[in-house]
Amino acid sequence: MAKSKKGITAMRILCDINHPADIHLFKNALWRLRDNGHKYFITARDKEVTLQLLDEYNFSYVAFGKHYSNITGKIYGMFKFNTLMYKEVQRFKPDILISSGSIYAAQVSALIHKPHISMEDTENSYEQIIIYRPFTDVILTSTSFERELGKKQIRYNGYHELAYLHPRYFTPDQSILKILRVHPQDHYVVLRFVSRGSTHDIARKGISRENKIKTVEKFSRYAKVFISSEDPLLYELKQYQLTIEPHRMHDVLYYATMLYGESATMASECAILGTPAIFVDDDGRGYTNDEERYGLVYNFTESIDDQERSIKKGVELLQQPRVKAKFRERHRNLLKDKIDVTKFMVWFIEKYPESAAIMKKSAFYYKQFA
Secondary structure, eight states, rough: OOBBBTTSBBBBBEEESSSHHHHHHHHHHHHHHHHHTOOEEEEEEOTTHHHHHHHTTTOOEEEEEEOOHHHHHHHHHHHHHHHHHHHHHHHHOOOOOSSSSOHHHHHHHHHHOOOEEOOOGGGGGGGHHHHHHHSSEEEEEEEEOOOOHHHHHHEEOOTTHHHHHHHOOOOOOOOHHHHTTOOOTTTTEEEEOOOOOOOHHHHOOOOOOOHHHHHHHHHHSSEEEEEEEESSOOEEEEEEEBBOOOHHHHHHHOSSSSSEEEOOOHHHHHHHOOOEEEEEEESSHHHHEEEEEESEEEEOOHHHHHHHHHHHHHHHHHHHHTTTHHHHHHHHHHHHEEEEHHHHHHHHHTTTTTTHHHHHHHHHTTGGOO
């Protein structure tokens, strides 16, 4: 093999994308790996805005078709996507595969006898973890991850969202306010409703129809309301629909007065951006629990009583003077404690398998990536 710019053996890296958030997770690491002399290629499914984001960032990729949301489709998809991915790896001939919990990348990596590194942050995706873990070499999780995954698990002190929203990688663009038709001194709230197509969400109902409407009515008294929803919006709420280019969402969240909704990823993004976040979900996440300890995220269950309490908390935050200034100070405290996840990922991939041995020998080695 050829040597990279840093004198490290140049690698061919295949990155499989499960979800639009994975693009943000890996993009900076892939660009840095490319700059260091490595080659990468991306595989993906057509889910939500995945392909739009890949095009926006000028990534070369191959899409394997539509994502399947029901159980029957997911079983069929496992065979279909594994077959398509196997053909792709035969063409690209990767030295290593990376993903955020991709069953397909894991299983195909075993077929071609190449390592697979998974970035995992979702405890309630355990049925998926059980399927991919036997075929995966390393599972990288946050120190806040609330499951023990065995000898393949290696922990670092950070979150996925730090890989792209750390101040070293993200600079907010205030032009989004003009697009939203919001004055810099005005308040606005983002509501985020998710679909229930993931395997860990299928039996879940989320925020009730009545409380979605009530939330808009209550919050509208104090701020302009925008709604981002994976499913079609209720007729009563269509006028509040947020219509922007997908890659501008983080600008929207940075300038928002508050986020309220069902997305753990967006709640965590807001924590890192210094925007108050209310997260409503029965299972919760280790990282949003960790962010609650910094006073940045408020976690509630989907029970009707908790939904009522979450709306009340939202009204309370919207009535607080200088609420964003308070949260920006809290987010600075969080950033002081966490590492640069992109920097850690690049080191781990370039140095693998030596990096895994180092981390297992010295569990706090990640501190040098602050």
